Amino acid sequence: MRNTSPQIHETSFHVRYAETDQMGLVHHTAYFVWFEEGRSDYMRARGASYRDFERDGFFLPVVDCGARFVAPARYDRRVTVRTWVSELKSRSLTFEYEVIDAETGTVLATGFTRHLCTDREGRPRRIPEAWRAKLEVAP
Amino acid sequence: MRNTSPQIHETSFHVRYAETDQMGLVHHTAYFVWFEEGRSDYMRARGASYRDFERDGFFLPVVDCGARFVAPARYDRRVTVRTWVSELKSRSLTFEYEVIDAETGTVLATGFTRHLCTDREGRPRRIPEAWRAKLEVAP
Amino acid sequence: MRNTSPQIHETSFHVRYAETDQMGLVHHTAYFVWFEEGRSDYMRARGASYRDFERDGFFLPVVDCGARFVAPARYDRRVTVRTWVSELKSRSLTFEYEVIDAETGTVLATGFTRHLCTDREGRPRRIPEAWRAKLEVAP
Amino acid sequence: MRNTSPQIHETSFHVRYAETDQMGLVHHTAYFVWFEEGRSDYMRARGASYRDFERDGFFLPVVDCGARFVAPARYDRRVTVRTWVSELKSRSLTFEYEVIDAETGTVLATGFTRHLCTDREGRPRRIPEAWRAKLEVAP
Numbered sequence: 069m070r071n072t073s074p075q076i077h078e079t080s081f082h083v084r085y086a087e088t089d090q091m092g093l094v095h096h097t098a099y100f101v102w103f104e105e106g107r108s109d110y111m112r113a114r115g116a117s118y119r120d121f122e123r124d125g126f127f128l129p130v131v132d133c134g135a136r137f138v139a140p141a142r143y144d145r146r147v148t149v150r151t152w153v154s155e156l157k158s159r160s161l162t163f164e165y166e167v168i169d170a171e172t173g174t175v176l177a178t179g180f181t182r183h184l185c186t187d188r189e190g191r192p193r194r195i196p197e198a199w200r201a202k203l204e205v206a207p
Numbered sequence: 208m209r210n211t212s213p214q215i216h217e218t219s220f221h222v223r224y225a226e227t228d229q230m231g232l233v234h235h236t237a238y239f240v241w242f243e244e245g246r247s248d249y250m251r252a253r254g255a256s257y258r259d260f261e262r263d264g265f266f267l268p269v270v271d272c273g274a275r276f277v278a279p280a281r282y283d284r285r286v287t288v289r290t291w292v293s294e295l296k297s298r299s300l301t302f303e304y305e306v307i308d309a310e311t312g313t314v315l316a317t318g319f320t321r322h323l324c325t326d327r328e329g330r331p332r333r334i335p336e337a338w339r340a341k342l343e344v345a346p
Numbered sequence: 347m348r349n350t351s352p353q354i355h356e357t358s359f360h361v362r363y364a365e366t367d368q369m370g371l372v373h374h375t376a377y378f379v380w381f382e383e384g385r386s387d388y389m390r391a392r393g394a395s396y397r398d399f400e401r402d403g404f405f406l407p408v409v410d411c412g413a414r415f416v417a418p419a420r421y422d423r424r425v426t427v428r429t430w431v432s433e434l435k436s437r438s439l440t441f442e443y444e445v446i447d448a449e450t451g452t453v454l455a456t457g458f459t460r461h462l463c464t465d466r467e468g469r470p471r472r473i474p475e476a477w478r479a480k481l482e483v484a485p
Numbered sequence: 486m487r488n489t490s491p492q493i494h495e496t497s498f499h500v501r502y503a504e505t506d507q508m509g510l511v512h513h514t515a516y517f518v519w520f521e522e523g524r525s526d527y528m529r530a531r532g533a534s535y536r537d538f539e540r541d542g543f544f545l546p547v548v549d550c551g552a553r554f555v556a557p558a559r560y561d562r563r564v565t566v567r568t569w570v571s572e573l574k575s576r577s578l579t580f581e582y583e584v585i586d587a588e589t590g591t592v593l594a595t596g597f598t599r600h601l602c603t604d605r606e607g608r609p610r611r612i613p614e615a616w617r618a619k620l621e622v623a624p
Binding site: 090091093096097100101122127129130131132133134135136137140181190 | 508539546547549550551554598607
Binding site: 097 | 363364366367368369370371373375421
């Protein structure tokens with residue numbers, strides 16, 4: 069049964085035509101864009117837009133990422149990205165994702181992105197407390 | 208005053224991080240992806256998904272397009288694409304678009320895409336009547 | 347006969363798989379990325395990398411653009427972008443482009459991008475003389 | 486010392502402006518596009534264009550992928566993708582990649598993509614012998 073704990077955020081949208089390739093399916097890079105939109109929406113939902121994070125002089129570049137593609141996604145389908153924090157350290161954090169077909173619930177892909185917290189010059193920084201307080205590791 | 212005739216369809220979403228470039232603004236190609244999502248949603252709203260159009264063996268490749276960028280769009284802002292049909296001929300049609308900031312109403316960009324109706328082999332075809340009936344030129 | 351004046355710069359590369367869509371052809375947004383690579387290479391060839399232009403505090407955002415798609419481009423084909431400056435004003439300039447199949451010479455698309463010269467805050471600026479000297483309007 | 490065995494194919498190009506994001510660096514999805522261009526060029530160099538593979542009715546969708554980002558890539562730099570086959574099974578294969586700065590040799594990223602061989606309907610197929618013969622696992 070699908071984990072629906074409050075630490076898991078869901079965001080839904082339609083697959084865009086530009087996200088397909090000549091195989092007739094969604095190109096694998098699109099999932100990483102969806103993951104990114106998933107964590108943007110996760111943070112917005114917690115009143116902590118990543119836009120403000122950068123405005124404060126902090127950045128969360130991706131240092132490691134991966135994805136497994138379980139079933140193909142297609143143009144015009146509505147998909148849901150389920151996003152949660154799986155690890156939270158002083159200077160880094162990891163998001164995990166599950167992309168499902170919004171109508172059938174079928175899992176289409178899973179993945180993760182690990183981020184380092186840096187300043188504008190790319191130097192590692194502690195994640196500020198105000199931000200850490202808004203993130204929550206999913207059980 | 209903004210034209211709010213029923214022939215104009217509106218669809219809204221957040222600007223994605225991947226759509227920005229190192230200028231700190233949205234890259235100009237993203238607007239064409241938004242236009243495409245605008246017309247996808249226009250057709251969905253009229254019960255005529257472009258997905259089914261292709262399944263029926265018809266295609267609407269872009270043969271001509273253009274855009275003017277009036278004010279910059281930025282990551283995380285909510286934008287609205289206003290989409291309408293400005294010309295409908297037997298074998299071609301033109302969509303026009305206006306992208307506005309969903310919160311302030313400021314116009315960010317305007318544009319158009321002209322499409323030829325073709326079969327799978329790229330040969331020009333008349334737009335099928337069943338589809339034509341669902342499209343409506345905005346006054 | 348094709349204009350081969352020295353003011354026209356040519357740059358060639360293979361069509362990438364990610365640039366295709368489910369129609370089996372190159373997505374129209376890819377041409378604008380190619381135009382951008384065409385003008386990047388135009389400037390590199392004249393010893394005036396746009397990278398340095400931004401480092402000097404100047405920017406050339408696209409304010410207007412357009413393209414016509416004459417024949418489809420396909421994955422793995424080698425294409426050539428022909429790039430030239432068609433208009434050079436004190437605060438703006440226009441590049442024009444022609445994308446041809448590198449093997450057959452067939453024209454695939456034509457287009458233009460008009461750019462405003464701005465500073466980091468987006469305010470209009472005169473194009474610096476050192477840069478203007480490296481650009482040349484094609485006859 | 487860098488492994489320069491003949492089973493490792495190198496392909497170089499400039500970083501495109503559209504590949505950057507507002508952090509001022511290359512967006513992480515661009516590396517997967519570069520990996521894809523790396524394996525396209527690997528196959529072209531062995532006289533086995535992936536274009537022909539699809540024309541023959543076979544496909545190599547990505548079923549699993551990952552990347553580590555070691556140092557940032559920036560607009561206009563010339564990068565080299567080093568591509569090799571690390572595993573070759575009857576119905577699947579894995580490519581590995583290393584992206585280096587073409588001028589300094591600095592490693593920017595490493596990654597892999599695992600592919601399943603399928604027919605047009607997505608059913609698993611044995612990789613045809615004629616194709617297998619052109620692929621070679623790097624020692």
